[in-house]
Amino acid sequence: MNKISFSKIFASILIIFIAFLSFPLANFANNKQTIAILPFEMISPEDITYIQSGILQMLHSRLVWKDHVIVVEKKIIAAHLNAIDIQDNDQLFKKIASLTNSDYVLAGSITQFSNAFSIDTKIYDIKNQQYLNFFEQSKIIDDVIPKLNVIAAKINKKVFERKTVVYQKLAKEEKEKAEQWKRQNPEKMMPLIPRGEQEEKTSIWKFWEYL
Numbered sequence: 001m002n003k004i005s006f007s008k009i010f011a012s013i014l015i016i017f018i019a020f021l022s023f024p025l026a027n028f029a030n031n032k033q034t035i036a037i038l039p040f041e042m043i044s045p046e047d048i049t050y051i052q053s054g055i056l057q058m059l060h061s062r063l064v065w066k067d068h069v070i071v072v073e074k075k076i077i078a079a080h081l082n083a084i085d086i087q088d089n090d091q092l093f094k095k096i097a098s099l100t101n102s103d104y105v106l107a108g109s110i111t112q113f114s115n116a117f118s119i120d121t122k123i124y125d126i127k128n129q130q131y132l133n134f135f136e137q138s139k140i141i142d143d144v145i146p147k148l149n150v151i152a153a154k155i156n157k158k159v160f161e162r163k164t165v166v167y168q169k170l171a172k173e174e175k176e177k178a179e180q181w182k183r184q185n186p187e188k189m190m191p192l193i194p195r196g197e198q199e200e201k202t203s204i205w206k207f208w209e210y211l
Contacts, residue, residue, distance in 0.1 A: 036072040036102040044112035062152035072100045093124040
């Protein structure tokens with residue numbers, strides 16, 4: 001009887017110990033976030049579809065973050081897109097997120113107008129059911145990928161709270177621009193008194209103003 005009781009107690013302790021060890025590992029795994037990247041739409045009078053693959057590869061390499069962010073493989077996304085026929089973007093994003101178990105779905109477009117390219121990117125946050133938009137412009141087609149690199153840095157910071165070298169450089173440049181603007185426009189830095197807080201002039205003072 002004592003042997004049986006001891007065996008049961010030992011087994012119970014062992015189960016509790018294993019559960020205790022596995023809990024933080026499972027919790028850590030659950031902290032990983034997944035993002036699915038859809039092919040960008042090319043809106044141009046010229047054939048610029050050749051940069052689609054480069055866009056996906058660049059975003060994949062910039063957004064993947066070991067032990068933190070998983071990017072769904074391009075071939076998996078392609079297979080799902082070939083199997084479903086949904087025109088509405090909201091429904092499409094939700095479907096892709098469901099099929100790939102993703103927390104975010106990223107989509108975008110490259111639009112050529114005059115002699116410039118507009119780079120529009122949006123991320124659908126599945127949990128909060130909201131869009132996050134990111135935008136850049138490029139004067140030449142060869143500068144589209146570098147501009148997307150900037151967008152990727154902003155996405156890393158805003159969505160995944162990850163500061164990259166590119167983002168830190170951007171933040172430094174923005175700070176320098178702000179300081180330069182302050183030096184060139186010191187008069188605009190003086191605080192303005194709200195209309196409701198301005199001192200009301202007496203009738204006598206108003207009278208002397210016109211003498």
